[in-house]
Amino acid sequence: MKLDNLKALEAFREIIRLGSATAAGRSLGLSQPAVSRLLGQFETELGFKLFHRSKGRLLPTSQALLLFDEVDLALQGVERVNVLAKDIRQTNAGQLRVVAPPSFAEGPLVKLVASFLNLHPNIHINVDSRTRPTVMNLVATRTADCGFGKLPLDHPGIRLRPLISSPTVCVLPPAHRLSAGKRPIGARDLAGEPLILVGHRGGDTRMRIDQAFRQAEVRQTVRLEAHNVGAACALAAEGVGIA
Known part of the structure; x- marks a missing residue:
């Protein structure tokens, strides 16, 4: 990919994140006109508009939002290559990028990462919390x-290795009538x-x-729906309902 194209992708991503060409320029170390020029070139290549201007801010079109995730993934790949090249130059052991849903990243993964780093202290680990399909x-x-x-x-593009197993449980306040029971809770x-x-419908x-x-x-x-385990447990602890 040409350098100008990479710069255009970076400009596009930063405008989405920050809402203006000026803020994107500060983030990238470019002037506002330079960012606007890159954005214009990108829109010309694509053949459609990416932003609407409203009260001094650039608001993404529906097409821009569809592009954003793929652009972000592409730039992360480029950034990963740069980090790997730096590691090779400095003869470091390397970098490991790990992705997991938030409930796993904040739970079992903590001890796994700590144990791994004890065995491989020169490895740099990047832990990223993402949804299951994105993982x-x-x-x-x-x-x-x-x-x-x-x-x-x-x-088809991944290999699986079972690691741990855990039961499905109910989460409820300690004072709830079902908390004192010894048998499993059923429907x-x-x-x-x-x-x-918990989770998305479907x-x-x-x-x-x-x-x-x-x-x-x-x-x-x-009573309500939560899209991650941590939020559901916190709401159950407040007595909102049973998760």
């Missing part, structure tokens, strides 16, 4: 070296209880939860 895509495209996610994972126990459902986690309630012939009483 698969980053590993398959070799933007990341390895990723972690809940099985099943199905992608029938949750009939009429306000629920905090996602693997939600499909399993929905299936358990259907099999028990219990109607869910959904």
